[in-house]
Structure formats: structure tokens, C-alpha cells
Amino acid sequence: MMILRNAVRLHKWLALIIGLQVMIWLLGGLVMSALPIERVRGEHKIAEHPALMASPGTLIPLSDAAQSAGFETLDGAVLTTLTGEPAWRLQSDDRTVLVSARDGSRLSPVNEDLARRIAEHDFAPEADIESIRLLTDPPSEYGPGGPVWQIVFADEEGTRLYIDPESGLVRARRSDAWRLFDFFWRLHVMDYDDGEDFNHPLLIVSAALGVMVALAGLVILFIRMRRSWMIFRQTRTR
Template sequence: MSMKRSWHWRIRKTHRYLGVLIGVQFLFWTVGGLYFSWSNLDDIHGDPMKRPPGALPLQGALVSPSVPLEILRRRAGIDSIMGLQLIDVLGQPIYQLTYRTQDGHGHARTYTQLADARTGQLRNELTKGEATRLAQRRFAGSSAVERVEYLMATDPHHEYRAKPLPAYAVTFRQPAHATIYVAAQLGTVQSIRTDPWRMFDWLWMLHTMDYQGRDNINNGLLRAFSGLGLLTILSGFALYFVSSPRFRRQRPNSRKPIPNRQ
């Protein structure tokens, strides 16, 4: 086998095996890219299904935020206040107080406490009934509720991953299987998930090749397949050049012609 044919055979073999190895992943990337490019992100996020939060009427006096803050100061271990916000919970003005505590080992943790803005008294997290009514108010579709779940923890593949817990998952009885997640201690709607979003999320996992948490685009598997994909493309270009008659050189003939002596 000549040197040229040996290189031709090696490039062809390399390109073929690389194509088999990453062809399925190329298919996932293509299908995912098509779905992403043809999808409206507002629809994926469920924005058309969410009503904007209501405005609080200017009726009745509100106590100073210093009242619930003073109650919080009396609690042992409170280090500092991180945030203060006035929110509407089912038409009632509520202070949302975010504070930080430190344990004996110096580790800081952040908590959120709700307080009645009319009396200053601290209140418990949302009940199941309150969370359900809040979800129905914010949902623009049918208000028929199919089920309500109380979530204390989620795994890295859950559609409500990396968001405030505990939370209520209020699922509505309608074609898109919309679920509204309400953070119990924050008293607010965090997200809405529908079947189009779940399809998007599944394809995103295949796209990023992060089979642990779905959102890490710097994982080693993706980097490896990206490098192999580039190598496959380059081997295809090389195979074209070594196979094209336009770029192929004729092999020199080592045998000289015998002169005719007649």
C-alpha cells in the first residue's frame, strides 16, 4: 500500500468511526437547536399564563417596618437584615423581611419572615389554602386545581430545582399541565412550568450533556464531544481533499519505457 493510499485509508477510517461515535449526539444537538430556535421563550416561560401581581389599595394605616424588625432583633442569633419589601398576599399588605443568622461555627444562613404590615405581628408561612388561592389569582387559565403538593426538597432534575423551599406546587387541570410554584416562606409565586417548558428542559439537558443537573455548560463530557465534533469536521475536510481528483497527484511511474530497437 502506497503512502498516499495509507493516509487516505486512515483519514477515511477515522472519519467513519468518529461519525458513529458522535452522530447520535449531533442529532440531539440539531433537534434541540431546531426546537429552541422555533420556540417563543415567553411561551416557554409561561408568561402568557401569568397575571401580573395586584396593587395594594391605599386604605388603612401601615405600621412602621421597625415594629416587626424590633421583634426580630429580640430573637437570638440574628446577625443582620438583608432586605425589606412590602408585598401583596391575597389583598393583604405583608412585610417580607429577609435576615441572616450565624451558627456557632460561623456559618451564615439566610431566612425570610413574613409580618402583617397593619399590625407588625410576625406570621407563619403560607398555608396550603392560601398558596392555592394565590396561584389561582396569578394563573390566567382555568382555575380548576388538579392537585397541590408541599415540597421540602428537590433533586437536581426537578423542574423547580435551585429555587426557594419549602414551596407549594399547584397543578391546574388544563392541557398544558401548568404548575405554579409558590414559595411558602416568601409568600410569592416563583415560577410556572408547562409541558412546552418540560420539553425544552429535557432537550436542554441533551444539548448541554449535563446529566447531573442539566444547567452546567462547562462539564467535561460536553467539552470532550465538542472537541470530537471539531475533529470529525476537520477529518471530513481532509477526506475531501485527499479523495478529490482535482487535488490528487498522479503517482510517478518508476519503470522507464523500453525503447523500440526495430
Template sequence: MNWARVSAKVHKWLALLMAVQIIFWFVSGLFFAVFPIERVRSEHRIAELPVEPVSLGAAAAGLERVAASGAGAADRIELRSLMGEPVALVGSGEARSRLYDLGSGRQISPIPAAMAVAIAERDHDGEEKAARVSQITENSPEYRGPLPAWRIDFDDGANRALYVAADTGTVAARRSTLWRTFDFLWSLHIMDFKNHEDFNTPLLIIATALSLIVIVTGIIMFPSRLGYHGWRRRRKARREARGAEAKTAEAGA
């Protein structure tokens, strides 16, 4: 069997079949290499805010107020500052976390839209104010964080949107045109066109295996494309010709 000829046929048709996906892999890979992930995630637009520690005395008094307000038992408590005020994030099992104002002891979650806008504007580095706000109740390829959440859009030239979790008051995600381009190319790269996150899809495994065959058959074809096999045939022919001439000379002698 002429492996070079078989490899040439397999290589040609598989390369034609996989050409578009291979181009997607190279284009997306180049994009990922050019743009730092910190910029894709808009981390360069996070405002530098001073650390506002919560004193243990204020925390103890605040937790007493929270208990007095009728808050149930908890297996985890996180103390932090929200919009300059001390708060406690209380959680129990798989139930939704509850956010309490330590100053008054009252529950403030789920936070209203106005507070979410204030949190997003404080987090966003720039003079732009929120242009639109909408409530998010279902996950999507763009946002797969805690629900419910508030989406706050900014007209900053990058179509940036900040997602604020309603139960915790934290900025759960930052999205922009650059991130959306990255996510689209990522879906092409891993061949998960629905959720853009599963890189173990059968389609990707099959495409990768076929591309590997393209590479292997190309390697098998490489010597013949360089003329190595033709050079060997010519060398063998010359050797046989010299041998025949030598035998003829011996016979004549």
C-alpha cells in the same frame, strides 16, 4: 502521508461514534429556536393584576406593629402587596426570610397550603382552579427555587404547575409539558443528564472536541470528494504526455 485518506478514516469512525449526540444537538437546537422562551416559562399565562402600592404611612405603622410583635433585627425589608394586603418581607443574613402582615403585625410565613393555592390561582391567567397541591422540601431538576415551597397543579391541558415559595409567598417557578420537554432536550444538549444545568461537564467538552475533529477532517476530505485531486493528477499526466511528445518530435527532427 495521504492526509485525505487518513482524514476519511478518522471522519468515518468519529462521525459514526458521534452521530447520535450530533442529532440530539440539532433536534434540541431546532426546538429551542421554534419555541419562544417566554412561552416555555409560561409567562404568557401570568394574569395581569393591577399594581397595589403600599403607602408610606401604612408601611410605617405596620412596621411598628411588626416590631411590637417581637420581630428581631433585620438588614433588609421589602414592602409589597400580597393578595391585596400590605406585607413586609424581613430578612437577616443567611437566615430564612420572614413574611409579616402589616395590618396585624403578625408573621404569616411559612404560608399554609390554602394561601399558596389562592396565590397560584390569582397569578394563573385562566378559569381553571387548582387541582392538586403538594409540599416540596427538596430541589429537583424541575424546581430549583427557595425551599420549602408549595406545588399547585392545574388541569389546563398543559399539565401546568406553579411553585409558591412558603417563606415569601411569591410564585417562584411555572412549569408545563412544554417546559419539561425543553428541559429534557436541554439536558441532552449540554449532556448533563442528572441536574440539567451544568454546561461545563467533561462529557460535553470531549464530545464537542470530537465533533470539531469530524468537521476538520470533513474539510480536509472535501477537495478529494469533489474530484480535485483526481483532476490535478489527470492534468499533470496530460502535461507530462505533451512534454514527452514534444521531446519525441524534437528528437525526430
């Protein structure tokens, strides 16, 4: 039958072209679904701390904090905590400045000592800090450009925290689980650089070929099942 012959030929050649990538998609999907996303994000190692209780009278007003930061106008202001102490996080003209809400002293840019205290305050397990560096050109596992503090912990999961020197926020948590997930994610989206682009032509063409393989396989399956059913009916009527 012409349709069956063409479907088999199409299925065979397309499978040779795209078969390995299909297996990578299946394997990547298995690995990424098996890894708990909370573990990938490092959420299981975030320390829990009680909410800070502070009397308003012991905190400096926002106007004093803005003056200490050198801001005449503000785009945003958040009263937050930093290593368990109250702090104002102020934004103006794409700049972020941290100011102590106790005495008005500037806390940013975050120095090495404060970055260490932020990391130790954030990290739940008992593990020593192996290294701490201010990187102007951070590795691809971080994502955004520098500068950023990289704190490496000597734990069993190879944990690294990345702390923004302006805001004092932990911008990224990386571990061996994250790196394994990221490796298969890059293979999955066929972006072998940083894994950010999943709309590129290579992926679209490969996905289209994968769909054609599946459709050709369905045609073959339908024709052969129909043929088997007809043979079965003929043997029953004899």
C-alpha cells in the same frame, strides 16, 4: 493521496462514534429555538394586576413589622404586595418573614389557604387547582430543595407552580413546554441527571470529537473540490 485517505478514515470512524450525539445536538437546538422562551417560562400565564394604591397612613411602619417578625436587626426589607394586599418581606440572618402591612400579622410560613390564594392570584387562565401539597423533597423539575408548596392546575399545559413558604414568592413555573425544553436541554448538555452541569468531561470530549469530524470533513471537501476543479480546467483546455 495519503492525506485524503487518512482524512476519510478519521471522518468515518469519528462520525460513527459521535454521529448520534451530533444529531441530538442539532435536533435539540431546533426544538429549543422553536419553543418561545416566554412560553417555556410560563410568562404568558402570569396574571396582570393594577399597582396597589395605599395611603402611607394606613400601613404599619417598618419598626412595627420587624417587631412582629421577632427581628431585632434586619438584613433587608421590601414593601410588596401579596394577593393584592400590602405586605412587608423582611430578612434577617438567612430567615425571611412575611408580615401584613395592614395589621402587622405574620403571614409566613405560608399555610395551605394562603398558598392557594397566591397561586390563584398569580395564574391568569381560568383553571381549577387539581392538587396542592407541601413538599419536603420536591421533584427535580423544581430544582432547589424543599420545603415548597406545589400547586397543580387542571389546565391543558399541565401547569405547576412552586411557592416558597417563607417568602410567598412563586419560585418556579413548570408546564409541558418547559418539560419538553428541559428534556432536550439535558440531552444537549449530556447531563442526564438535572441538566445543571455543562462543563463535565463527557461533554467536552464529545464536543472535541465533533469538531474533529467537522475539520476532517472540510479537509475531504477541499481536496475533492480542488481535484474537481483541476479536472474541469483540463477538460476546458483540450
